[in-house]
Amino acid sequence: MHIPILLKESIDSLNLKEGDVVVDCTTNRGGHSLEISKRIGKNGNLICLDLDGQALKEAQVFLKSELKDNSPNIFFVNENFRNIKKVLKDLKFEKIDGLMADLGVSSQEIDESGRGFTFQKNEPLYMTLQDKISEDALTAEKIVNTWDEENIADIIYYYGDERFAKRIAKNICLERKNKEIKSTFDLVEIIKKSVPEKYKHQKIHFATKTFQALRITVNDELRAEEELVQALPEILKENKRASFLTFHSGEDRVLKKSVNLLKDELRFIKFDNKKNFLEPERKEIFENPRSRSAKLRVVEKKYAN
Ligand SMILES: C[S@@+](CC[C@H](N)C(=O)[O-])C[C@H]1O[C@@H](n2cnc3c(N)ncnc32)[C@H](O)[C@@H]1O
Numbered sequence: 001m002h003i004p005i006l007l008k009e010s011i012d013s014l015n016l017k018e019g020d021v022v023v024d025c026t027t028n029r030g031g032h033s034l035e036i037s038k039r040i041g042k043n044g045n046l047i048c049l050d051l052d053g054q055a056l057k058e059a060q061v062f063l064k065s066e067l068k069d070n071s072p073n074i075f076f077v078n079e080n081f082r083n084i085k086k087v088l089k090d091l092k093f094e095k096i097d098g099l100m101a102d103l104g105v106s107s108q109e110i111d112e113s114g115r116g117f118t119f120q121k122n123e124p125l126y127m128t129l130q131d132k133i134s135e136d137a138l139t140a141e142k143i144v145n146t147w148d149e150e151n152i153a154d155i156i157y158y159y160g161d162e163r164f165a166k167r168i169a170k171n172i173c174l175e176r177k178n179k180e181i182k183s184t185f186d187l188v189e190i191i192k193k194s195v196p197e198k199y200k201h202q203k204i205h206f207a208t209k210t211f212q213a214l215r216i217t218v219n220d221e222l223r224a225e226e227e228l229v230q231a232l233p234e235i236l237k238e239n240k241r242a243s244f245l246t247f248h249s250g251e252d253r254v255l256k257k258s259v260n261l262l263k264d265e266l267r268f269i270k271f272d273n274k275k276n277f278l279e280p281e282r283k284e285i286f287e288n289p290r291s292r293s294a295k296l297r298v299v300e301k302k303y304a305n
Contacts, residue, residue, distance in 0.1 A: 002106040004031030005291040009278055010100060010243040011035045013269065013298040019043040020097035023088075023235075025081035025228065026050060028106040030059035030066075036100065037063065037072050044072035047091060051129040051219075052109060053078045082224040084231050096235055099242035101228060103251050105129065105215065107290060116140060117215060119207040122185040127211075127218045140214040144181045149173045159222070159250055160213030167194040168210055187211075212248065222254045229258035229299070233265040236301040241269065246295050259299055269298045 011032065016022060016039040024033045027048040037046055048063075050056045056076050063074060079087050081101065088096065110117045115126040115133075126133055127140040143152065153169035156162045171194045172181065181187055191207045192200065200206050216222060232242055246252040259266050268276035280291040 003288045005294045006296045014098040021045045022098040023047045025101040028055045030062045046074045054131040082227040095237045102245040104247045119188045127215045155217045156213045159216040160209035162209035164195045242299045
């Protein structure tokens with residue numbers, strides 16, 4: 001089960017009301033969408049986006065069974081949120097009252113998709129968020145078998161914050177000369193050979209950062225996030241808000257930088273803790289360890305001068 005993270009806080013912050021038009025950019029199986037639906041009611045409109053078509057189908061069934069006759073008008077769109085302007089135009093919505101973006105992958109995608117997001121199981125090394133993979137799609141397998149060593153080192157270092165990036169990239173390029181790297185376990189073995197013994201006994205699994213870096217690269221996640229923020233001044237109504245949940249420093253940096261570049265039009269709201277972000281409380285982290293690195297930031301569109 002994917003347990004929605006900072007659910008109440010992220011949706012409360014949007015100040016939604018009956019009849020609002022809202023986009024859930026990262027619907028997955030509908031955890032945040034359900035909460036949004038309850039706030040905007042039968043007269044509201046909810047646009048549910050996700051790259052994972054299978055997850056979106058499951059969200060449709062879930063929301064129908066939970067909301068019954070009280071459902072807003074819901075549009076399910078299997079699209080990248082970087083194309084949000086086009087999606088809204090096609091659906092004939094000019095501006096929206098709220099937006100949710102719970103970035104990255106869901107627990108189900110990691111545990112059950114079979115697309116190679118996990119180092120716990122032996123799966124093909126795809127790492128695509130799309131459930132259907134086209135011939136020409138970039139996959140983690142293509143990266144590790146065809147990119148040059150320097151590029152592989154760079155993505156592992158910059159997107160994974162992995163200090164052993166150079167050694168891992170070097171060993172990837174050595175090993176692939178003998179045998180193509182096809183599965184998650186092939187890759188885990190190479191990472192294992194590349195990091196010091198002490199590193200293998202830390203709280204975070206030694207392959208976590210490399211896997212994260214490959215996933216971010218395959219899905220061009222940081223650029224998609226940047227483009228989503230760039231669209232906000234145009235699609236949000238004045239004084240309306242977008243909630244962002246980020247899960248690693250790269251995502252959080254992109255959000256801060258992109259909002260800062262648009263500071264004449266956008267601002268981060270301040271929470272009661274006087275900061276412009278919230279983190280899960282100890283109880284939530286205890287109940288759902290995957291929430292441990294989450295940060296909620298809420299962006300507001302300023303009034304025009
Ligand atoms: C953390 S999950 C969202 C979980 C959901 N909020 C819930 O609580 O049930 C992130 C979802 O965003 C999707 N996703 C990630 N990047 C995307 C993008 N650029 N465009 C559309 N969907 C994306 C993933 O496929 C995944 O289903």
